[in-house]
Amino acid sequence: MPEKVPYCWKDKLFLIVEDDPASSMLLEIIISRTGAKILFAESGEKAIEIVKRTRGIDIILLDIKLSGMNGLETAAIVKKIAPNIPIIAQTACVVMGDKERCLEAGCSAYIPKPIIAELLLETIYSQFNGPVNKEIFNSPFWSN
Numbered sequence: 001m002p003e004k005v006p007y008c009w010k011d012k013l014f015l016i017v018e019d020d021p022a023s024s025m026l027l028e029i030i031i032s033r034t035g036a037k038i039l040f041a042e043s044g045e046k047a048i049e050i051v052k053r054t055r056g057i058d059i060i061l062l063d064i065k066l067s068g069m070n071g072l073e074t075a076a077i078v079k080k081i082a083p084n085i086p087i088i089a090q091t092a093c094v095v096m097g098d099k100e101r102c103l104e105a106g107c108s109a110y111i112p113k114p115i116i117a118e119l120l121l122e123t124i125y126s127q128f129n130g131p132v133n134k135e136i137f138n139s140p141f142w143s144n
Contacts, residue, residue: 007121010035012058012128017047017074019066023113027061030117043067044074051078057085059127061120064091064102072105079106086127090115 014031018024019042031038039054041047044066051057060078064071075087089102092113099110109123 007034007125009058009124009128012036013039013054013056015039015041015047015050015054015057015060017041017044017060017062017066017071019043019063023063023115026115027120030115030120031061034121044069044071044077047074048077048081051082051085057082059124060085060087062087062089062107064089064098065093072101075102075105075107088120088123088127 012034014036016024016027016031016038018027018040024040024042028038028040036058039050039057041050045068047060047062051060062071062075066074071089071091075089078085078087083106086108087106089105089107089110090113091098091102091110102110108127111119111123
């Protein structure tokens with residue numbers, strides 16, 4: 001039987017950039033079960049401030065349709081400040097070319113909303129560990 005891969009990120013620091021309280025709460029519920037520490041920003045400007053003054057951010061979950069500075073602008077600036085932090089773009093407005101625009105802005109991955117916990121966790125895992133081998137997952141959301 002293949003080894004089960006736990007989503008245990010107690011040593012990781014996540015920055016969630018989301019201006020919708022319900023989406024922010026959903027992400028918090030999913031990520032908190034991994035043991036990771038979480039910071040929140042409700043705008044692109046706030047996210048940039050946090051990245052500038054906080055060492056050790058391991059990954060950013062970034063909404064693309066933020067009010068004010070949008071996620072694409074935010075990603076481009078964050079990548080200039082901290083080029084090694086992976087950014088996972090997320091958006092409810094899925095249109096042709098969105099994924100490509102996100103990757104061009106500096107995002108490492110892209111997932112559509114509504115957020116599916118398993119897809120989110122697999123995408124995060126792949127940013128930390130490389131491509132996901134689906135055969136090794138039994139119940140990834142509850143595995144730690």
